[in-house]
Amino acid sequence: MIVIQAAIAGALTGGLFAVMSVGLSLTWGMLRVINLAHFGLILLGAYLTFQLATDLAIDPILTLVITVPLLFLAGATMQYAFDRLALGEFNSLIVSFGLLIIVVQVVSNLWSADFQRMDATVNPYATRALTIGPLAFPLPTLVAFAFAVVIVGSAHLILTRTYPGRALRAFAQDRPIASAYGIDHVRLGTLLAGATGGTAAAAGMLFALGSAVIPTAPFEWVGIVFAVVILGGIGDAVGTLLAGLLVGAVSGIVSVVVSPAAAPLVIFSAVVLALMLRPNGVFVRRSP
Amino acid sequence: MIRRGSLAFLAAAAALALLAFVRDALGFPVFYLVFLSSIWFWTAQATSWNILSGFSGYFSFGQAALVGVGAYTTAVLVGRQDWPFLATLPVAGMLAMILALAVGGLAFRLRSLRGEIFALLTLAVPFILASLARILPAIDGGQGVVVPTPDVSDIVGGFQELLYLLGVAITVGALFVAFLVQHSRIGWGLFAIRDAEDVAEGLGVPTFRLKMLAIGASGLIGGLAGSVFALQIGFVTVEAVFGLTIPLFVIVMCVLGGRDHWAGPLIGAVIVVTLQDRLAASGFEGWSMVILGTILAVLVVLAPDGLVTRIRRRPIAVGLAVIVPIAVLTLADLGDGLIDRLAVGLAIAVVVAFTPIPAWTRAWVRARPSVRGATAADQRVTTADRYLVGTTVPAARPEPTPVDPAATASTEGPGPHAIEVVQVAKRYGGVRALDGVSLRIEAGELVGLVGPNGSGKSTLIGLLSGVLKPTSGRILVAGRDTADLEPHRVAHLGVARTYQIPKPFESMTVRDNVAMAKMFGRQPVGLEEARHAAERHLALVGLADRADHRPSGINLHERQLLEMARALATEPQVLMLDEALAGLNPAEIDQAVAVVRRIHASGVTIVIVEHLLRVVNQLATRIVVLDQGRLLAEGEPTIVMQDPAVVSAYLGRPADA
Incomplete structure (x- = not known):
């Protein structure tokens, strides 16, 4: 029973990983930018949620009204600059590493380097749980899971059903041809990066909902998020959700059955295996 | 080249080591020894990073893993098992090397491995090791490990002297290894891997073996310096050794100093450590990461080749830019001690190095070597022509049977x-x-x-x-x-x-492109011989007069x-x-x-x-x-x-x- 509980709870936590990963995966796949600063945006989202909810005494989820536009702007500006500077995939990785460090340090200077947690009066979600029979699920993970389904679902619909989405996918497959057909990649790229900034705001809020925030948190996320991105297939929104659930469930089970220390090892091995056997992602349906 | 270099490195090591013994007589406070030890540690780490990532182009974000393994090995063995420190040093180096080889053995076997994926894999390694160390009580268990100060024999002097001497030994050794790699076939092979890996493999370069050599050397150096680092900080915690400070620092140092030369990490380390030290002294320590992150982002965009090539273009101007301000400040008795003055000198030198060379000096500087280059090229053209005239090209179709x-x-x-x-x-x-x-x-x-x-x-x-x-x-x-x-x-x-x-x-130049293939042929030859042989092949295809050009400077044909x-x-x-x-x-x-x-x-x-x-x-x-x-x-x-x-x-x- 405890294993089932751990697996389901883990899979639900995986929803948070999916929300964190989906933006990174899409900008990597579509725009060829590996944006480590995405983790910085998530961190900012978490701290802004913490600060706004505490100061204004509003429901933490409502802070999205403010944080989503802010981080949309941040993500879009960053992508516009990357595009202007013509940074390749690799240089974007290094530059955004520098940006991530800057964000972490600034956050640490502004909010102190210690753990901070929203007060129970501000954050009604942290202490509640949904009980079904013998199984109990903390409310924050349920909320995160719901957000993951909504965000990934709408990303999938936008990419497959709308003109900008199809244009982006065309651009991801063949840049020169797509440009020749009149696809304005600067505008689309900026738009997509802005949207991923918005998902970062959501991810930050979801993280703050269930955990205490600390400036160095991004470095805890990096390993798992990249595992999710690579297992899900770079640029594949639905794959990211499935991979998030899988990674969450596996680390939940391993933590209970073996030890929490073993979870990252198992996930890391899974990534290496995936890279060797399925370099295009575990859930790819079509042949490459 | 190699023999002269070995002697120079030996002399440098001896001179630097001597400083520890005559410091008292010279009246330097012990603080300078601490400052220099810090430079040695970072230079060794940056060199360790550069041998793999700078030379082969496989960027690693995982330098902290090597430091961590080295530091924790020493901390656990000295602090909990009562080993003498010096006995733990080789163990630390070996364990870090084994970890590096294991990562390389896995990663470099992946057919789909690209530089980005390798970078991300290495980003995850320290994170995993950190969580292991935190949870396993045999290693850390979450409280950190105290490293007791060892008894230091009277010959060495004090504890700071011991740290300093260990630092000098490991760092000069690391720089020497980098120097050897750079000037040997290994280095050429690594540069070829960085430029075009599949082509290099197709030309006979054993790319997997070379990458394993590089990552192994990197691991060994990183582990040794990490072991000394444990002694230096005295109290090893997960945060101190597995944090992101270490990869950020080494990457900034190498990108700033220059990644395709053994001296690049040294130059970068001296500048970054001095900057860091002055920031801390003036109370801005909290912003140093912000400044370094900015430097990294700006450098990658504007000057990815770093300082070393710029310094080599005009060593005298840059050298003067360091020395003159220090001398002037010392004479005028301005600034708070030597490090302040050094910081000013370095800052001016960096500005000078990054300033574009004015047109008139450029003409003057280029005038000298190009005279020699031009005559040499002319001679090559004539030999090439003679060669071409000598081989009568069959006018009709060549014989369908072997002709040679x-x-x-x-x-x-x-x-x-x-x-x-x-x-x-x-x-x-x-x-x-x-x-x-x-x-x-x-x-x-x-x-x-x-x-x-x-x-x-x-x-x-x-x-x-x-x-x-x-x-x-x-x-x-x-x-x-x-x-x-x-x-x-x-x-x-x-x-x-x-x-x-x-x-x-x-x-590489056109000639070295060809020489590369020669060096890694069935019968491996040295650089000089390979360059000589390259002339023949360039003449055969009619490219002899382009030998000194870069590939970017010649047309598609x-x-x-x-x-x-x-x-x-x-x-x-x-x-x-x-x-x-x-x-x-x-x-x-x-x-x-x-x-x-x-x-x-x-x-x-x-x-x-x-x-x-x-x-x-x-x-x-x-x-x-x-x-x-x-x-x-x-x-x-x-x-x-x-x-x-x-x-x-x-x-x-x-x-x-």
Whole structure:
């Protein structure tokens, strides 16, 4: 029973990983930018949620009204600059590493380097749980899971059903041809990066909902998020959700059955295996 | 070069070590020793990073893993098992090296590995080790490990002296290793990997082995310096050794200092440590990461090649920019101690180094070496011309039989065929790129490989050069099955290829591009000999007067000729030219055809893939036609080209058929 509980709870936590990963995966796949600063945006989202909810005494989820536009702007500006500077995939990785460090340090200077947690009066979600029979699920993970389904679902619909989405996918497959057909990649790229900034705001809020925030948190996320991105297939929104659930469930089970220390090892091995056997992602349906 | 370098490094180590003993007499406070020890630690870490990531281009974000393994090994063994410190040093180095080799052994075996994926994998390693250390009580358990100060013998002096001397020994050793790597075939191989890895492998460079050597050396140095670091900080915690400060620092140091030179990390470390020290002294420690992050982002965009190349362009100006301000400030007694003055000097020097050279000095500086270069180039042109006149190019079609004794020597009698392809099939998922192709290529032939797009020509070339492995069937090169051979071993059997889109090693001159291939040939030779031999191959393709240019400075036609010269330098039995004439104008095509004839006349078997049937008909002794992954026809050019099947494959079937 405890294993089932751990697996389901883990899979639900995986929803948070999916929300964190989906933006990174899409900008990597579509725009060829590996944006480590995405983790910085998530961190900012978490701290802004913490600060706004505490100061204004509003429901933490409502802070999205403010944080989503802010981080949309941040993500879009960053992508516009990357595009202007013509940074390749690799240089974007290094530059955004520098940006991530800057964000972490600034956050640490502004909010102190210690753990901070929203007060129970501000954050009604942290202490509640949904009980079904013998199984109990903390409310924050349920909320995160719901957000993951909504965000990934709408990303999938936008990419497959709308003109900008199809244009982006065309651009991801063949840049020169797509440009020749009149696809304005600067505008689309900026738009997509802005949207991923918005998902970062959501991810930050979801993280703050269930955990205490600390400036160095991004470095805890990096390993798992990249595992999710690579297992899900770079640029594949639905794959990211499935991979998030899988990674969450596996680390939940391993933590209970073996030890929490073993979870990252198992996930890391899974990534290496995936890279060797399925370099295009575990859930790819079509042949490459 | 190497001998002089060894002596210089030995002398530098001795002089630096001496400082620890005469410090008291000179009246330097012990604080300077601490400052220098910090520089040694970072220089060693940055050098460790640079040997792998700077030289081979595989960026690692995982330097903290090496520091962590080194530091925790020493901390646990000294602090909990009561080992003497010096005994833990080699253990720490070995364990870090084993970890590095394990990561490399896994990562570098991945076929799909790209630089970005490697960087992300290495980003995850310290994170995993940190969580292990935090949870396992035998290592840390979450409280940190105290490293007691060892008893220091009187000869060394005090504890700070011991740290300083260990730092000097490890750092000078690390720099020396980097120096050796850079000036040996290993370094050239690593640079080639950074520029174009698959090409390097195809030319005979054992890329996997070289990368493992680099990552192993990197691990050893990182672990040794990490072990001393444990002693230096006295209390090892997960946060202190596995944090992101370490990768950020080493990457900034190397990008700032310059990644393709052993001295780059040293220059970067001196500057960054001084900056960090001054920021801390003036109360801005909290912003140092912000400043370093900014420096990194700006440098990657604006000056990714770093300081070292700029300093080498005008060493005197930069040297003066460091020394003069320090001297002036000392005489005027301004600033708070030596490090303040050093910081000012370094800052001015960095500004000077990054300032573009004014036009008039540039003209003056360039005037001197170019005079020598020009005359040398002129001489080469004349030798090349003489060579070209000497080899009479056959005006008519070359003989269809081997023309050179060298070529016939390897295939006397009914010996092995130059290449034999037996029932080879290659599938990608459900797609059959090649299906049951059998083919023989004899020494001395000039085979034209033709077929419509998607007929499997490129797949066949890939299979023959060993980059691809057949799904079924066998490929024999000189009688040897190549199924389990890495591409560089196939290259050593005597198969070379060129690429349709030329992929030169962009960081090397045209001559060194060819010399590279020579250095990693069947009989490895040193750099000087390889450069000498390169002249011959450049002359054969008519590129002798471009030898000192960078690949970016020559045109497409010349880049394709460079591809041929580079392939020839591996001394192939069989040379495969993959659409070497694509995109050329008619005059260039004629010239390239003449070069191909010359190469063939020198005894090399040639397989030429080409869409220009006129050229193939003219050149080839035999034609092989592929269509939809199958062998459609082969034989005499004139006969094959009239084969109805071939005509319909190329032009489509008649409408009424």
